[in-house]
Amino acid sequence: MKIKQRSDCPISSALDVIGDKWSLLIVRDIMMNGKNTYNEFLKSNEKIATNVLADRLSMLEKSDIITKEEHPESKAKIYYKLTKKGISLLPVLIELILWADEYLPVSSAAITYGYALKKDKEKITRQMMRTLLKHISDK
Amino acid sequence: MKIKQRSDCPISSALDVIGDKWSLLIVRDIMMNGKNTYNEFLKSNEKIATNVLADRLSMLEKSDIITKEEHPESKAKIYYKLTKKGISLLPVLIELILWADEYLPVSSAAITYGYALKKDKEKITRQMMRTLLKHISDK
C-alpha cells in the first residue's frame, strides 16, 4: 500500500498521511493514554478492527510517525513509540480538542480538560512536548 | 447518511465529523482560496469526485460547519459559506500547515508561507479569524 499525494498543498499533503478516522487515534493513544502495544490499541473505546490497526501501524511507520522497538518487558510484545515527527502532531491534536470541546458533545472529563487547555494552551503544549521529546532517540 | 460517534473522546468526536480526506479541503477552499460554489470546489487540484463532493457538502451542512445561501450573482449557483463553527477550524488547519511544512514535501510557495506563519502564528491566526468572522451572520 502506498500513499498518493493528491497535490502539493500542505493541508492536502498532511491529510494524505493522517487524514483518516484512525491514524490520529493511534497517535493520541501513544501520546496521551500511555499505550504502546498492539493489544492496548485494540482495547481503545473506538474499537478499531485488527486488520485496520495492522495497516495503520505499518502506514504510520512508513511515514516515520511511529517506530517499532523491542518491548522492555517481553519479547512477545512490540513497543510502538512516536518519532519527533509524530510528537510534532501534538499541536494538531490540541486544536482538535479545543474545537471539539467548544462545538461537539464530549465527556465532562474532556470539558474540564478543555477548560484548562484553553486557559494555558501554550504552556501546556510546551510542557507536554518537552516531556514527550525526553524519551526519544531520533531528535 | 449519519455520523456515528465512536466514543466521547474529543479527538475521536472531531474525527467523526472532519476526519476524512476531503472535508477539511472544502473548508480550506472556502477559508483560504476564495471558493464558494460546487464547481469551484470541483476544480481544485485534488480532484474530488462529484458524488463525494455532494455527500461531503451535505455532511458539512448537517454538522453546521457550512451553510447554503443564494448566490449574489446568479440563481443557478449556490453560495456555500462557513459558519462560526467552520471558521473555528482555522487553528487546526494552521497547525496542519505548520506540521506539513516541517515534515512533508510541499510546494515552495507553501514553504514561504510556512515561514511567515511559524514566526507570527498567533497574530496571523487572530487576523484571519477576525476577517472571516466579519462576513458571517451566525456569530
Added chain:
DNA sequence: TAAATTAACTTGCAAAAAACAAGTTAATTT
C-alpha cells in the same frame, strides 16, 4: 427565441477500503 452552456446534482457500476469473524505463530504463563 431556440440552442448551447453552465451549475448543481443524481445514478449506476467497478474498485478499493473497512468491518467482522476466524485462524496462525511465537512467546509467555500456568
Added chain:
DNA sequence: AAATTAACTTGTTTTTTGCAAGTTAATTTA
C-alpha cells in the same frame, strides 16, 4: 505440557470511493 497472550493474517461481507454518464433548472449565446 497445556493454556493464554501478543501480534498479526486470511477470507468474506458491507461500505465507501472513483469514474462515467445522465438529469434539471438557470443562464448565456447565436
